[in-house]
Amino acid sequence: MARTKLTNATIHTPKRKGQLPTKICVVCGRPFEWRKKWARCWDEVRYCSERCRRESRRSQS
Secondary structure: OOOOOOOHHHHHOOOOHHHOOEEEOOOOOOEEEOOHHHOOOOOOOOOOOHHHHHHHHHHHO
């Protein structure tokens, strides 16, 4: 049996899809769920996608 390395991301990862935290995108207003790649920076995540992040920069200029 293979052993998996326990990291901060795996320890704090909810076990079921329904338990994932959600946020509302500041650009499009749609809800989006936590992703494993955002485990370390979830508090700073504001946009649901790269497209929304680019749109926010475009509107500031």
